[in-house]
Structure formats: C-alpha cells, structure tokens
Amino acid sequence: MKLTQPLFRTMTSAISCAIALTLSACGGSSSKSTTAEAKPNTIEMFDYQALIDNAVTGEIPGVVLYIDSPELHFHGAAGLADLNQQTPMQIDARIPNGSAGKKLTALLAGMLAEQQLLNLDANITDYLAPAITNRIANGSEITIRQMLQHTAGLFDYLNDSDGAFYQAVRLDPDSIKTDIFAIQFAFDQDAKFAPGQDWSYSNTGYILTGLVMDQVLGDHHFNAMRSQIFEPFSLNSMSYGGLEKDHAPITSGYFKDDAETINTRPYYQNIGVADAPVVSTAKDMADLLKLIVDGAQMSATTHDLLVADESFVDTGIGSLQYSHGLFKETINGKQVLHHGGSELGYATYNFYISETDTSVAMLINCNGYQACDNAHTALYQQVINQLTK
Template sequence: MFQMLKIERKKWLLAMVASFSILGCSSGKANKAEQVTLPPIPPVQQQFNYQTIIDKAISDAVPGIVLLVETPDNKFLGAAGLADIETQAPMQIYHVMPSGSAGKKLTALLTVLFEQEGLLNLDDKIHNFLDAEILAQIENSDNITIRQLLNHTAGVFDYLDETTADNFYNAVLASDPQQLKLDQFALTFALNKPAYSTPGETFNYSNTGYLLIGLILDKLLAEHHSVAIRNRILEPLGMHSSFYGGIEMQFGDIVSGYFKDDIVGTFNTKPFYESIGFADAPLRSNVEDLALLLRNIVAVDSSLSEDVRARFFEPESIVKINESTEYGLGIFKEKLNNKTVYHHGGLEAGYTTANIFIDDTQTSITAFFNCGLDVQCEAESDQVIHAILDNELK
C-alpha cells in the first residue's frame, strides 16, 4: 500500500533588475550623461489555482479527483472529472472513497482510546489476546507487542507482500463480490510465513499487523470493533460522512474506482470494495472527514486529549526510518523544507488517497483519486500532490 510521500524539490530564482540611462541636456552646454539606477521591479505573483491543477490532471489514467486544501485563513474544496465512467456522473466534493492505509490512524486511535480506558496496554503481548490457533501460525508471536504492530516493528509478514499480493487480489476477484470479507480473510495470506525480523528490531511496513489489531479489538469488545469506532470516534468527532468498509454499508456509498490490468483492461472495483472491511484500511470517507481525523490526532486544537495525542509520537512509539522521516502509530512524521509534516497515503486497486497536515502552517491537504495500483495513475496523482505540497511548503 501507499506508504510515504516522495517529495521532489525544485527551486526557482526570479530576479528582475532594471536600470537605464537618462541624458540630461541644457541650452548652450555640452551634453552630459547621467546614469540613474532604479529599484528592482518585483516579480509578478502568479496565484496558485487549485481548481486548474485538478482540472488539468484529469486523463485516461485519472478519471476523477476531489481536493481539500485548508489553512487557518483559507479553504479550497473542489472536484474534477468523473465519479463514474459508464454513467458519466461528475465527481462531487462530498463523494466518499475507500481511504486505504490512510485509515490506519483510525484503528490506532481506537487502540489508544482503549488503553486510556484501561482495557489494554500498548506494551501488552499479543498472545494475551489472540487465539492459540492464530498465534501458532505467526512467527515470534510470543514476543510481539500491540505497540509493535501499530508502528510496524513487529516483523510480521505482510499479506500484501510482493510474493502474496497477487494471490490475495485473485482470491478477492474470484469470490462473490457481495460476500463480506473481514480481517480473517486477508490474514490467511500471511499465516505460516517467515517473519521479516525479530520484534522491535527494525521498521518493516506490514498491513498484517493492523489485521491482528482488529482481531484483538474484537476480542476485547465481544463484537466487531466498527461499533466502537462509530461510537467513540466517528460520531464524537463529527465525521458524519464516514463509515467502516463492508460492515457499515448502510451508512453510505462509495464512488466507482478504476484499476487498469494488462489482460482484462480497465474495470470498476467498487463492487468488491463495498463488501471489504479490513482494520488495516477500514475507513470510507470524504476528504473533509479524513482531514478532520488527521488534524485531531496531530494538532493542538483538537477534540482529543493531550494524553491520547501524545501516545502516537512518544519516544516508545516513534521509529526513525531515515534522516527526515519517522513513523508513529499509523502516521508518518517528516521534515520537509524545515517544516513538520504529518501524513499517510492510501493505495487500493482503483483508489488513491493523500492525507497531509503541515504543522507549522496548520495546513490540511487531502486528495482522492478514483484510480489506483497502476503505474500511470500513480505517476499522475503523485504529480498533483507534489505540486500542491511544494506550493504550501514555500
């Protein structure tokens, strides 16, 4: 799944300096040249037009886009292209899409809230919660903690590893689209597979860890954790357009998503995602709700308590990936152009998400594209996000 924003930096230098000579003449006297240097003419400021950016980005690879850019002083919310190619229905600003791994922060938030209620501790071992049958098929399961699953240091095999992803997607396509598929369905593609590392050793992005978190939450609740997500997060935060994939279909509808395959061509993946609900990518949302979720976790002016927000990036939780990038609980933290940027993208077959918050300027950037997992869509959607992010980081 989409993990980290690849930021490309460009610097422009525009200097316009004008100077000219004025010849002064006086009657009966020799001409004398006097040079006068005028102050620099300021460059013409071109206003960055978000609507133009997304309008121009619509192509055969990118059917539709929804974009939110919000600062304390300004808000842009716009849409471009099509929500459905077959019906030619236009994309709308309120449309809902699967947010992919950008929804990991939702699962992480519920886990932290449970800790605040005393139902678990982030450093509890997972063997205290999961069935022995599952634990026996996960290497190092005796030593893995909940925190390590959330910050990808558990070393558990990713069910979307390049060696198993095709098997997973083929199984989804071969199944009844209306069959509800929850965490256990995806987990089967990660069982009895070798660990990437020993628990706590290093960062290895693994969607499987969040499936296991989902099963742990179910055990604690004696019901599916989507109920707690609605009652403890979606409703209190005012995320009224959001719902849990598959299991909460009655709360809304998603737009069509398009995946290009070399063999079968372009097809609509919406019928399959309507019945999928995994804890590693649980959220169906619009751009405003997703931006609201990230902001509440990382910004000071939040509905969440400081204790809850602190758990995401405390020293025990945060993992250094490289010189500029760290990972907390379901969220990347990165230094870009000397600014602190929180983000997590999402990539599904037919859907691409960018979810970003620039702390220094309190700027939210959230974008949805109803295409995903093909090279052209990735290249063109990245170009849009990079252009907007570069503008906001100036």
C-alpha cells in the first residue's frame, strides 16, 4: 500500500478546477430515496436521477445530488455506499467534505472577530507562540485575513510536500490528527511570495487560523463551530472531522493505488483539521451555502466578510476571485459562488448560482486517481451546464 499520491486537498473550486481520482468495478445499485419537484411552466424538467444512475455504471461507486431553488428541488442518490457490503447509497450519506469546509472556518473566524476575540488584520505572532511562528516563512508579517484569502504566500503543507502528510497518516492511522499535527509539514519551508503581494492557494493558512482560534477560545474551535454554526443553523448532519467522530457514521470512500482499491474511511475518521473541518450530507452543505449567501442568520459584518464584492481578490485565473473560504466566477454568463473539496476517496461539489437562487451539493465516494476524477468531473459539468444554461 504505497498511497504516495500528493494530491490531498487541492484548490477544488467545484467549478473551475476538477479534482483528480477514480475506481473501477463500482456496481450500479441505486438508492431510490429520491425527490424531484419543479414548478410547471417555469423550467425544463431535466432527469437528474437518470443522470446520476448512469454515472454509477462506470467508475463512480456512489453519488448524492441535492439541488434547491425556488423553481426546482431534487434530492437523489445512486450507486453504492460500500463496495464490500454492496450497501446502496442513501441521500443522507455523510462524507468528509475537504476544502468545501473552508467557508466554515472563515465564517467562524469572522464571528470571533465580531466578538472581539481576534483581529483579522493582526499578525499571527500576536496569537501564536514563537515555536510555531519562527518556523513559518514571513511569520512576523502574515495576517489572519491574508491566510483566509490565500494571499499570505505560504507553502502548502499538503500539495507542496510530496505527500508527506498522508504518508504520516498512513503510518499512524489510529491517532487523532489536528492542526498542531498538520502544521509541522509546513515548518522551515520557503515562502512563495511576500505577504499580500500575490495569490496562491495554501491549506497551511487555514491550519494556522485554526490554531489561532484555539488560542483565543482557550479550547479547540470545534466546540465553537458546533455552538455558533452547526446548531443555530440547524445543520444537523454536520460534524467536525475526527473530534466528533461519534456523531454519525462516515460513508466509505475509495482510492486506487496501482491495482489496489483502498477504502480511506479509516484514515478520515481520525483527521480533524481547519482546512477541511467537516463531515456532512449533501443537503446540509447546500443549505449552508445558501444561508451564507442569504446572511439572515449572521451579522452584516460577518456576511460581508464572505460575500461582499470588496471581500474578493483576484486569483489571476480567468474570472476566478476568492473571498474568505469562497470562490466567485462567471460560468455560462451567470455568477456562481462555490468551494468544493477533494480528499483521497471523496469529492464534494458545492456551488450557488446567484441569478436563480440555486444551491447545489454533490457528493462522490471515490477520488484521487484519474479514472474517477475524469468521471465525476464530467458528471459535474453536466449538472452545472444544465443549471446555468
């Protein structure tokens, strides 16, 4: 079992960037717990269930798709949740959502800033010990806001380290891995640029933000995320990875290494990090994004932090912009907010189409190898093209 694949949590925008990975011999058994409703004479009724049923006849083991707008509601599942037991995928399946959870970390940071527990424009040296900041390039200059916007120039502990983090997880799968474990893979590495001078996606900034929040809270921030976001927003399926693993089971996820198919679920049961904090259903991920866009359950200041035009910075990639945990771009002439997630064995697509007030989440339980990546990318393209045409 080599598991040397360096792609772990990438800039999966669920829209402009595809996530890589796949699985063969994935059975086509389909859950029929499906709902689909459309208002008559307002939109073309597309058969999304047939689309996902077809997707699981190839490389994808299972998929859940949730679409919610004033004119359309669809919630369906297809394929298998577990290959060994041939368990059908259900609409309430929960998977690790990878970087799609960054918006939760940014949202909590904004809430704590409003509570005057932290200052987003303060240097990380105001909060973290020299034992950490002295080993981060430009540590005396980096602010929390820069880390949340990916303008800090930080080495990416996942994608710049040749798979070192995942190899460490593989060697010790049973212990809980939190931010203090992850940050060691960014120590003593060169910066990509001076803070504030460019844009480069880096998971390290969210790891450091998690450590800052722990410091100001005097406790791990998963408790605040539950009390200030999960429960008030009625995100009942959502839990913090690793640290709330008894909340509900995680669906199996599949990665292929040479000829070996690996269920990565045992690894993710013990990983809880701020750059990929949550496990969730498709419905709760879609509902979360719509709640953020709507802003009714948060202050205007926190709402603006995530979605106001002035919060977005250019990434240098086409029309793609980034705020705090959210991308924004124009797709087929329509404005789309999004942030997906990529883990070994799991892919999350999560996006919101402003013009039609449409919130979408799609969960896939394979990821990290070419055949699966190609398959779920193609499936996503069919969904987004249908919804933005």
